[in-house]
Each structure stands twice: as structure tokens, then as C-alpha cells.
Amino acid sequence: MGSGWLASNPMKKFLTLAFAATTALSSPLLAQAAPPESARLRDAALTDDLAWEITEGLTTEIGPRKAGSDAEARARDWAVAKLKALGFANVRVETFEVPYWERGDASAEIVAPFPQPLTLAALGNSGGTGPKGLKAELVGFDSLAALEAADPASIKGKIVFVTHRMAAAQDGSHYGPVGQIRRIGPSIASQKGAAAILIRSIGTDEHRNPHTGSQDWKDGAAPIPALALANPDADQLERVLKRGQPVTIALRVTAKMAGKRTSGNVIAEVPGRDPSLPIVLVGGHLDSWDQGTGAIDDAAGVAITTAAAKRIMDAGQPLRTIRVVWFGSEEIGLFGGVDYREKHKEEKHHFLAESDFGADRIWRFQTSVADAALPAMKPIAAALAPLGIVQGGKNGDASGSDISEIQKLGIPVLALSQDGTRYFDLHHTPDDTLDKVDPAQLRQNVAAWTAMLAVAANDSTDYGPVPPRK
Amino acid sequence: MGSGWLASNPMKKFLTLAFAATTALSSPLLAQAAPPESARLRDAALTDDLAWEITEGLTTEIGPRKAGSDAEARARDWAVAKLKALGFANVRVETFEVPYWERGDASAEIVAPFPQPLTLAALGNSGGTGPKGLKAELVGFDSLAALEAADPASIKGKIVFVTHRMAAAQDGSHYGPVGQIRRIGPSIASQKGAAAILIRSIGTDEHRNPHTGSQDWKDGAAPIPALALANPDADQLERVLKRGQPVTIALRVTAKMAGKRTSGNVIAEVPGRDPSLPIVLVGGHLDSWDQGTGAIDDAAGVAITTAAAKRIMDAGQPLRTIRVVWFGSEEIGLFGGVDYREKHKEEKHHFLAESDFGADRIWRFQTSVADAALPAMKPIAAALAPLGIVQGGKNGDASGSDISEIQKLGIPVLALSQDGTRYFDLHHTPDDTLDKVDPAQLRQNVAAWTAMLAVAANDSTDYGPVPPRK
Structure with a gap:
């Protein structure tokens, strides 16, 4: 600790509580039904x-x-x-x-047509790529339903990308249905022969902070690399795919189960x-x-x-x-x-x-x-x-x-x-x-x-x- | 591209333009001084x-x-x-x-008293730590002025942390003075014998996204690792230092000049x-x-x-x-x-x-x-x-x-x-x-x-x- 250190409170930029929290609520002038x-x-x-x-x-x-x-x-x-x-x-x-x-490290990049890195995080129980990583073509889906309906032949050996968006809700009720992409999407992709799966983060922000979370390999699905892209990176992949050229992704994931x-x-x-x-x-x-x-x-x-x-x-x-x-x-x-x-x-x-x-x-x-x-x-x-x-x-x-x-x-x-x-x-x-x-x-x-x-x-x-x- | 792909526009959560941008402004009913x-x-x-x-x-x-x-x-x-x-x-x-x-990779963690990783990014022209990294005690300053005033003996061999906060301003005018911590802080720390310097990001957000930026080594200052912590991580280091125990940081930075x-x-x-x-x-x-x-x-x-x-x-x-x-x-x-x-x-x-x-x-x-x-x-x-x-x-x-x-x-x-x-x-x-x-x-x-x-x-x-x- 150097000289001149000052105490400081965390800045609270986001939130003010409209509700006046410290006002005495049980005024004797207000009759209440509560004990x-x-x-x-x-x-x-x-x-x-x-x-x-x-x-x-x-x-x-x-x-x-x-x-x-x-x-x-x-x-x-x-x-x-x-x-x-x-x-x-x-x-x-x-x-x-x-x-x-073990999470290990995860990195990914678009190799072609527009070389650039992507920000992502492995999902719980994700498999790894091996130390050399993998490189494969990307195939995009706008929903879990589209992935479920896909012909395995269109997926085999490719990296699947599912990009269904989640909206904010006071009761968080979108997490149930949209979260299924994370919970069962990796198993479905694996069962259809995908090399890996990237999902849009199950989250409502626009920051380069990917949302991790748990998923299990269902019905004997073999572990494959399963990762969540930060939402701006999912936006980017959508734009890249819309150009209509084949998209190649390189992926390196060292995640593994460890007893x-x-x-x-x-x-x-x-x-x-x-x-x-x-x-x-x-x-x-x-x-x-x-x-x-x-x-x-x-x-x-x-x-x-x-x-x-x-x-x-x-x-x-x-x-x-x-x-x-x-x-x-x-x-x-x-x-x-x-x-x-x-x-x-x-x-x-x-x-x-x-x-x-x-x-x-x-x-x-x-x-x-x-x-x-x-x-x-x-x-x-x-x-x-x-x-x-x-x-x-x-x-x-x-x-x-x-x-x-x-x-x-x-x-x-x-x-x-x-x-x-x-x-x-x-x-x-x-x-x-x-x-x-x-x-x-x-x-x-x-x-x-x-x-x-x-x-x-x-x-x-x-x-x-x-x-x-x- | 899989089946079921839908075009979708990026969600615009942050911003709406109160100003009605597409209204015709030059109504013939409004006399104007502009050509x-x-x-x-x-x-x-x-x-x-x-x-x-x-x-x-x-x-x-x-x-x-x-x-x-x-x-x-x-x-x-x-x-x-x-x-x-x-x-x-x-x-x-x-x-x-x-x-x-070359940016290379950068990682850091608190080794003691509370082991945990930190999120940071190297600043432009940062030196590296060598492949083994370095481990040293942290010394904190709440401003560039405090760092400037510090006795070199209190800094030598240590990792300097400067945590002056920046506030948002419509004209961005805080960037000039607060940004000096990034522009000259590393040189001052180096000249006083610091092993490395970590600054609070020159930024006004509360996300785990560190702010990089340029700095030059002044007056013959030897390059040392110079990095910006994400603001929540700077908050965290402040809280850790306030506990009053010695704080040890491990740092690994592979940044280097490359011709x-x-x-x-x-x-x-x-x-x-x-x-x-x-x-x-x-x-x-x-x-x-x-x-x-x-x-x-x-x-x-x-x-x-x-x-x-x-x-x-x-x-x-x-x-x-x-x-x-x-x-x-x-x-x-x-x-x-x-x-x-x-x-x-x-x-x-x-x-x-x-x-x-x-x-x-x-x-x-x-x-x-x-x-x-x-x-x-x-x-x-x-x-x-x-x-x-x-x-x-x-x-x-x-x-x-x-x-x-x-x-x-x-x-x-x-x-x-x-x-x-x-x-x-x-x-x-x-x-x-x-x-x-x-x-x-x-x-x-x-x-x-x-x-x-x-x-x-x-x-x-x-x-x-x-x-x-x-």
C-alpha cells in the first residue's frame, strides 16, 4: 500500500432504488394486517x-x-x-x-473468408480438441428446432452454430426454453456427427463476455467441444454467414473431465x-x-x-x-x-x-x-x-x-x-x-x-x- | 448455412434517438439562415x-x-x-x-492472501515477463501524483498498482488528465525500479473488459510489463489491499517489440x-x-x-x-x-x-x-x-x-x-x-x-x- 491511499466506494452507475428503502414503513398511522x-x-x-x-x-x-x-x-x-x-x-x-x-483454455478464430478471433467460453463438460485444435466448416442454425430438424449429412464433421436470441424478462422465463440450446444442443449436435458446437450465449447483454453453464451428454452422446460465443461474436458470425461464402473456423479447446x-x-x-x-x-x-x-x-x-x-x-x-x-x-x-x-x-x-x-x-x-x-x-x-x-x-x-x-x-x-x-x-x-x-x-x-x-x-x-x- | 436461417437485425437495447432523425427539417414554412x-x-x-x-x-x-x-x-x-x-x-x-x-498473451493472479485470477490487457509497447513469469508484492497508489511522490525504495522490485478512477463526460475531457496514468505511469514506475505496473483501466464501464492503449517509454525508461486491469478487477485489488495483508501477484506477459x-x-x-x-x-x-x-x-x-x-x-x-x-x-x-x-x-x-x-x-x-x-x-x-x-x-x-x-x-x-x-x-x-x-x-x-x-x-x-x- 503506497502513500496517498484513499478509501473509495464502488461507483454505482446502474442502479438507484426508486423505492426509498430506509423510510420507516410501519408508521403508527398506518394500520397493517401483518403481525x-x-x-x-x-x-x-x-x-x-x-x-x-x-x-x-x-x-x-x-x-x-x-x-x-x-x-x-x-x-x-x-x-x-x-x-x-x-x-x-x-x-x-x-x-x-x-x-x-477442467475448463482449460479455449480459443477460436474465423480462418476464412474473414480472418479474425472470436470470443467464447467452454460449456460445462465440454470435450476438447486435442492440442492441435481442429479446423472445420461452419453450419448455422437460427434455433434449436432448426438443429433438431437438420439432416445429419449436412452436419457431419462440421462445426455447428446455433444463434437463437434470448430476451430479458422480469421473471427470467425465457431462460427455460432458450436455455435448452445449451442444455441439449451439444448432445444433438454430437449425435448428428458434428465436430463441435458453438452457441450464442444464453444471455441478454451485448458484451464480449460469453455465458458458460452446465450441460450433460445425453443418451450416450460422445463429448465434443461445446462453447458459447459472446453475443457480439454471435452477431458477427451471423453477418459473416450471410455473405454466403463457406466459413472455416479453427478451434482449440483443452477442457476435459478430471475425475x-x-x-x-x-x-x-x-x-x-x-x-x-x-x-x-x-x-x-x-x-x-x-x-x-x-x-x-x-x-x-x-x-x-x-x-x-x-x-x-x-x-x-x-x-x-x-x-x-x-x-x-x-x-x-x-x-x-x-x-x-x-x-x-x-x-x-x-x-x-x-x-x-x-x-x-x-x-x-x-x-x-x-x-x-x-x-x-x-x-x-x-x-x-x-x-x-x-x-x-x-x-x-x-x-x-x-x-x-x-x-x-x-x-x-x-x-x-x-x-x-x-x-x-x-x-x-x-x-x-x-x-x-x-x-x-x-x-x-x-x-x-x-x-x-x-x-x-x-x-x-x-x-x-x-x-x-x- | 443450415435450414431455417432467418435474417435478424442486431438488437438495439441501449439507444433510442429522441431526435426524430427522419423528419424533414427544412420545411418551406421554416425560414433558415443556412444556404x-x-x-x-x-x-x-x-x-x-x-x-x-x-x-x-x-x-x-x-x-x-x-x-x-x-x-x-x-x-x-x-x-x-x-x-x-x-x-x-x-x-x-x-x-x-x-x-x-506484439501483444502475445497476458495473465495474472492474486497468489496471496486470496488466490484468484485477474482480468487484464497489456498496454501498447508493454514489456514481457519472460516465459516463467514473475511473482512480486503489490504496492497500491490512488493516483499518478501518489506514484510520482513515492520513494523509489518503496517500489523497487514490486508490482505497482495505480487505481485513479475516470468519470464519464459528454466532451470526454477526463481522458486527458486521467489518461496520463497510462501514458506516463509505466515510465515512472520503471524509472523507480518497479518490476511491473498494473493500472485501473482508463475507462468508465464496469465490465471485465480491460482498456488497452498506447504508451511510450520516456527518458530511457526500460520496458517493463505494463497492463490495464478491467475496472471490476481494480475494485477487487483495492478491496484486497484494504485488508492490510501483503498481496502477492503472479504475472505472465509475452508481449514484445517485433521490428x-x-x-x-x-x-x-x-x-x-x-x-x-x-x-x-x-x-x-x-x-x-x-x-x-x-x-x-x-x-x-x-x-x-x-x-x-x-x-x-x-x-x-x-x-x-x-x-x-x-x-x-x-x-x-x-x-x-x-x-x-x-x-x-x-x-x-x-x-x-x-x-x-x-x-x-x-x-x-x-x-x-x-x-x-x-x-x-x-x-x-x-x-x-x-x-x-x-x-x-x-x-x-x-x-x-x-x-x-x-x-x-x-x-x-x-x-x-x-x-x-x-x-x-x-x-x-x-x-x-x-x-x-x-x-x-x-x-x-x-x-x-x-x-x-x-x-x-x-x-x-x-x-x-x-x-x-x-
């Missing part, structure tokens, strides 16, 4: 600093936390120390094995007054993709849920035990959720709730509870309403990533949905860094989770039964 | 497609055009073919030699009715940095000025010859401007005008002319006003990059200033790609240049004399 204690805790949470501290700490002191990596192991140690220091009970790690994929590694879930608890009652499970995932530091995906998620649970703990013992889970190896296939389900299937859970959609303002409250429990949702909705959050969707829609695996046991779910309009600008890119988290919106998240837990962890009503998730 | 012909040509230019065609073609069919590279040579061939096809006269290349710097290469200016003309009159010079630069495809820096500049000159040519022979110059090797030190000055110093020029600040809306018209010529600026200002452009600054302020070298001959300059608010989000990054150019704003640029040329190339008034630029 007074939940309103008090909610409003106090609008000054929360813990969620920022956790998000900043994890992304700075660990950085990227790829599933199964040494960094993920360091992150577990970091999490255990932090959760113990915060006063949580029963802090422990439950480990499990995961397949480990098994240890991953794990970090678990902590706020013990309830009545240990015989089914418990509340909240959390997010500790691992991240390796290109960014996993700030919005998902340091913020573990931070928000932990900060809310800490506020409930500090306010006095809740009726039910609240279990906080920082899941491991979510990104490569929900391994943490599966491991938790298998190890805790005999335990009774009141409901599950997960934060894994960034840290922008929460706008919606959703449920997957028994119809008979819908009246019990009303005080939760009432506690959330002053934060600009409305109950929405149909009962049964609420889910999550890791908890989707645990839902297979037949457990109710509550969900607080962040605004996802810009989430897929950043998701799985090098750009998922701390500066993308807005402290004011992060506090609104903590307030919402605190309000929900203040009501639901003190509610003796059953939220189930619900059918096991298929 | 009627200039108003007619200006309004017709609001439907221009040529500037887009050139920008799209150069960035797609050539891509990055680094000074002295094979790609820059291909770009000269492309330019000659395009300018001939457009009907310009006297199309030719004037070549010159430039020193060639001389040929570069050149591409020149074309619209012959005037009176060849005895001093000529008009307009242009931009053909070369680009290698990380992006040089869309805003400066394919747009050569495209805008060429499209405007073409419109004047097609409207009938102007009084004065208009010379269009696509300068070579601007990025590494204004080599094209210097070469032009030396080869054309005996020729008389009416004025110089350069477009090298992107393609966002032009908001200001500036002059460097004789005071006696200020009345002759009035019809130009009048022709520009309907486009939302006002005359500003003080007479004498107008300049440019390559033309700053030619101004040393004592030649008047006219300048049309683009809105630079987001220019330094993109400048010298991988993100300088075609999708960042808004076709509607590009047309407003062509209309402004057309209006200016329609008046000024038909004006027999002298705009000089002006003193040679220092």
Missing part, C-alpha cells in the same frame, strides 16, 4: 449491513468458487468460520463427491423453541461458475438468507428451527440439493425457500403450499406488501434450483422473486462481480426475507401436505 | 445507409485492424476497393513504416471546380486496437466522413477539392497524421476535420479559424442547428487526433463533437463492436458532416491564417 413484530423486524432490516458483508467477503476473500475446486473448499471453511462467528448453532459441513470438469472431487453443503441453524415441529429451510448456493466471482450467483443468495435468519435469531428464539444451507456444486447439476435430500429425507420440513436469482429488488411472492394453508399466506403477503412485493403466480408455482430436488420429498415451498430483468446480462459471465450488487436493493431483499421468516417460522400451522415434485 | 442547398443535402443525409454499410463492412470483413498488422494491410485493400467503387477520384495508398508491437512493419494512409478525392483553391481534408483512422473490431474507434469515423463526401460529390462538383483520408496507425502514435504532414506540407489546405470519437449524436460545432473568418462560420452553424448542434467552446479549441499533427503546419480546423458520455465505456476494449453503433445516431452524424461540407467546401472565403499548433 407487528414482523413489521418491526422488516423495517429494521432495511438498514442491514450483514448481507453486504457476506457478499463482499466471499467474493473478495475467495473469489470464484467452481464446483469441486480448491476454491470451493476454501469457501466452505470461510462459511463455517463466518456462520460460527455470527452465533449460529450446529454449524457443519456435509460432504459429497462430484465429477470434476472426482469433494464438494459439500454448509449447514447452520437457529434452534426453535419447539424442536418437535418441522423445520424451515432457507438458503442459496456457495459454489459459482469460475469466470466471475459469483456475486449475484450466488453469494448474494446465501448472504440474504443468512442475514435474515440472523435477524430472526437476534430478535429472540423463533417457534420453529430455521436451517440455513449454503449448497455446494449447484452449478454443475444441483448436487448439493440431491445430497441434502438423500441425507435428510426422514426429517420433517415446514417449508423450503431459496434465493438464487441475484439481488435486484424482490417484486413477487409465490407459494407451493396446500390449498388449506392459503389463509396462512395472508399475513406473509401483508408483511411483504409495504416493500412493493405482491403475491402472484398460481399456488404450486414456487420452486428453486437446489430445492427443486428436495421438493421431490413433498415439501411446501415459499419463493421471493427478484427482478430478473438484467440478471441474464451477467449470469455465468466474467461480469458477475460485486459491483453489480446494489446495496440498497440487497437490503430490500433482506427485509423481505426477514418479514417472511418472522411470520412463517413462528406459525404453528402446517403448510402441507403437497405432492412430491415430479 | 438552401446545404439544408436539402443535410435532410437527405438523414436517410443515409452508406456510413452503416462501410462500418458494417469494415468491422465484419476485416475485423480488428491493429497498426502495422496484416489485417491493417487487408483493410487498406478493402478501403481502396470501396472508395473506387463509390466513384472517388485519385484513390491511392501512401505507405510508411511503423514499429510493431518494423508497413502501414499507410488511404486517400481519395472529390475534385473541386477550382483546383487552384486550398483543399478540404476530412477523415478518420483505419487502424484499430486489436481487442475489438474498432467500430466506434474508428470505422464509424471513416464511414461518416466518406458518406458525407460522397453525398457532396453526388450533388454536383463542389467549389473546392475534398480529400478524404483514412489514416493508418493512429492508435500507436498518430503515425498517419505525421506521415501526411510530411508528405503534403507544400499543399494548401482550406481546413481539416476529423471524426474520431464514436458515432453517438453530434452536439457541438467547434472552430480553430482566423477571427476574420468567424462570420463565415455562421452559415455552417445555421445549417447544423436543426440537428440539435450548437457552436461552442472558444475559437481555437477545435482539433483532432491525426489532424493535431497536421495542424502544426498552421491550418484551420472545424470539429463536430459526438456525445462522448459512453465512449469510454467501450474505447480500446473488446466491446468496441458493431452492435454499439446506433444507425439513427450514425445518420445524424452523416447529416451534420454533409451540412458542414455543403457550406464550407463551397465557400471561397479563407478560414486562415491560424498559427501553427505547438
